[in-house]
Amino acid sequence: MTDSIRESLVGRNTEEIREAAVEAGLPAYRGSQVAEWLYRKLQPEMGGGFGADFATMTDLPQSVRQLFGEKFDLPTLALTRAQTDPHDGTIKALATLIDGGHPIECVLLPDDKRVSVCLSTQAGCPMGCTFCATGTQGLTRNLSTGEIVAQYLLLQSLTTRRISHIVLMGMGEPLLNYDAVLKAIRILNVECGIAMRHITLSTVGIVPNIDKLAEENLQLTLAVSLHAPNDTLRTRLVPVNKTYPLSRLMNSCRNYARHTGRRLTFEYVLLKGVNDEPEHARELALLIRGMGAAVNVIPYNPTTVAEAFGRPDQGRIVAFRQVLEHAGIVVTQRKERGRQIAAACGQLVTEAARSRPMARDLPMVTAEAV
Ligand code: SF4
Structure with a gap:
């Protein structure tokens, strides 16, 4: 398994994404917000689900989106x-x-x-x-x-x-x-x-x-x-x-x-x-x-x-x-x-x-x- 798969957030549950946020030096609730985008804002017009991109997660501050983007992949x-x-x-x-x-x-x-x-x-x-x-x-x-x-x-x-x-x-x-x-x-x-x-x-x-x-x-x-x-x-x-x-x-x-x-x-x-x-x-x-x-x-x-x-x-x-x-x-x-x-x-x-x-x-x- 390569790093790109290991580092993807898709396939982790909310708790694990919260842990990933903490490892990145962020509050755990930022991880909950990302999980929400990945698994529950599913229609393309919502900006989540399959097309999710950290850049479109508009309830996260720009600096947080950037940090997630540097550390984790979304698509598998x-x-x-x-x-x-x-x-x-x-x-x-x-x-x-x-x-x-x-x-x-x-x-x-x-x-x-x-x-x-x-x-x-x-x-x-x-x-x-x-x-x-x-x-x-x-x-x-x-x-x-x-x-x-x-x-x-x-x-x-x-x-x-x-x-x-x-x-x-x-x-x-x-x-x-x-x-x-x-x-x-x-x-x-x-x-x-x-x-x-x-x-x-x-x-x-x-x-x-x-x-x-x-x-x-x-x-x-x-x-x-x-x-x-x-x-x-x-x-x-x-x-x-x-x-x-x-x-x-x-x-x-x-x-x-x-x-x-x-x-x-x-x-x-x-x-x-x-x-x-x-x-x-x-x-x-x-x-x-x-x-x-x-x-x-x-x-x-x-x-x-x-x-x-x-x-x-x-x-x-x-x-x-x-x-x-x-x-x-x-x-x-x-x-x-x-x-x-x-x-x-x-x-x-x-x-x-x-x-x-x-x-x-x-x-x-x-x-x-x-
Ligand atoms: S995918 Fe095909 S070969 Fe594999 S278990 Fe199912 S029927 Fe059998």
Whole structure:
């Protein structure tokens, strides 16, 4: 980690920013004022949030602004480009990490009732799920707390509506970056005012850290990417299953639900001819019986990276859902948002990383124009 990241104030909570102020020889309350600008004056016209600059913090004396500016950085990300899907308003933002210039992506998904965002927790991903475009890149590095929080601030600056829900389901496996992710969750909750129940952490199943998370007893929602109902198939699709097979994962999930009182969601990407048979649905129903968990089915969105996989036809999707529903399981189906800008899970950055336009058929939209 370089000095520029270590010295950034984004990713520190109010108490830590107060301490930074004291270290700089200032009264602690000056730190509270800076935190207010960073995390609560979120709209661009307020001068805070993603566009915050010490120069615009007008309730601080000039000498104080200058001192902060000499000692600390604010940005941890630079917005490279943002694209809007003309059909549903989804915005996909490509950003560059100030430290190292690595590209990451995050997505804003507005609908009638809520504004959700999907944030990345790693640059790339080491898990290598065989159907996932991000997984083909390998891991570049973990993101810092500031880089995770900054994605939220960036997306909030692109909309006039308040973000209400956060999903940690972009690039990367959040539970492999445990400390930075947990701190980001606390900042998003305490500093930015996102309800803990509106924050979802999606994991492919890092068992020891699911157990650790259960001990935190947070009211966040845990989503576990299952994608297969037996070890043979799951190991083929999700290689980490070799390390944490289904018996261990299910024990951990049951423990999590018991400990937190929260209902789990299992994510299941439907891949044509691979895991979409009614028999797979029956096996899945047996695997999760008695847990009161929901299943979110996600018909696969084909990519050029994982060409071996296809999307099941509608009849097959309905049949799969019906088997689960007849077994008394709550089934949801992810709304397909941003397909035109390749904003679907597992497609983040890869296209940009290949130096191609992210959506050749869409006009680029700058942050200012959104
Ligand atoms: S599906 Fe998630 S965990 Fe698996 S490789 Fe892709 S980003 Fe990583």
